[in-house]
Amino acid sequence: xxxxxxxxxQARYYDIVxxxxxxxxxxxxxxxxxxxxxxxxxxxxxxxxxGPGYHALQAAQRGLRVIGLDLREEMVQxxxxxxxxxxxxxxxxxxxxxxxxxxPAVDIALNMFDSFDVLATDDDVLAHFKAMYANIxxxxxxLIDLSxxxxxxxxxxxxxxxxxxxxxISVRIEWEVHRGFDLITGLxxxxxxxxxxxxxxxxxxxxxxxxxxxxxPRELNALVDKAGGFRNVGWYGNFRKNQPLDxxxxxxxxxxxxxxxA
Numbered sequence: 524x525x526x527x528x529x530x531x532x533q534a535r536y537y538d539i540v541x542x543x544x545x546x547x548x549x550x551x552x553x554x555x556x557x558x559x560x561x562x563x564x565x566x567x568x569x570x571x572x573x574g575p576g577y578h579a580l581q582a583a584q585r586g587l588r589v590i591g592l593d594l595r596e597e598m599v600q601x602x603x604x605x606x607x608x609x610x611x612x613x614x615x616x617x618x619x620x621x622x623x624x625x626x627p628a629v630d631i632a633l634n635m636f637d638s639f640d641v642l643a644t645d646d647d648v649l650a651h652f653k654a655m656y657a658n659i660x661x662x663x664x665x666l667i668d669l670s671x672x673x674x675x676x677x678x679x680x681x682x683x684x685x686x687x688x689x690x691x692i693s694v695r696i697e698w699e700v701h702r703g704f705d706l707i708t709g710l711x712x713x714x715x716x717x718x719x720x721x722x723x724x725x726x727x728x729x730x731x732x733x734x735x736x737x738x739x740p741r742e743l744n745a746l747v748d749k750a751g752g753f754r755n756v757g758w759y760g761n762f763r764k765n766q767p768l769d770x771x772x773x774x775x776x777x778x779x780x781x782x783x784x785a
Contacts, residue, residue: 572638
């Protein structure tokens with residue numbers, strides 16, 4: 524499984540760039556769950572590859588039982604600090620998304636902002652969906668958020684750079700691609716660069732190289748079918764039910780929703 528270790532170990536710098544309001548994304552997931560479960564309200568949620576837990580924290584503020592899971596201890600530690608500051612309860616797990624176990628299961632699972640692409644092989648995906656089946660309630664949903672194919676596809680890898688500033692520290696995160704996607708494996712060799720510029724002008728630089736896998740809708744659906752236990756509800760181009768995954772200007776992401784079967 525791929526891991527940009529040097530980037531994700533810098534949880535506090537990462538947070539300067541990516542801390543944001545994700546309420547519209549949660550609204551989409553909650554409404555999807557209600558529509559698929561006769562109006563029932565979700566009671567529990569897991570934020571997979573959660574980073575500092577933006578979705579986990581906001582779900583906890585809405586009163587759900589929440590788990591935040593990330594491979595990096597640094598990320599879940601920061602999430603725990605944020606939860607304490609907000610006065611909300613979240614269970615934090617520094618574990619592998621292919622092998623984790625929950626008790627009891629959750630109603631909604633989220634895997635946001637291209638975190639799914641760390642699953643580099645078919646076996647990784649199958650193991651992951653086996654874990655998801657064991658940890659999601661019947662009728663529960665799993666939402667996966669990926670880059671739109673116009674931005675990341677075979678022969679295409681967009682320029683991805685993100686910036687933020689807090690307490691006088693400016694942070695920039697960049698993705699540098701060494702080649703296009705391998706046509707057989709679907710893997711791309713990428714280096715992430717994190718630059719943190721301090722008020723005195725000093726700059727810290729952290730670089731990390733890892734493989735990322737491209738997933739197209741038909742391929743991912745086929746792997747999920749092979750894993751068993753889920754059905755694809757649909758693919759969406761944004762966090763709105765009326766926006767299909769297409770090449771219109773309103774479709775900015777590729778969002779898959781799967782429902783766990785009984």
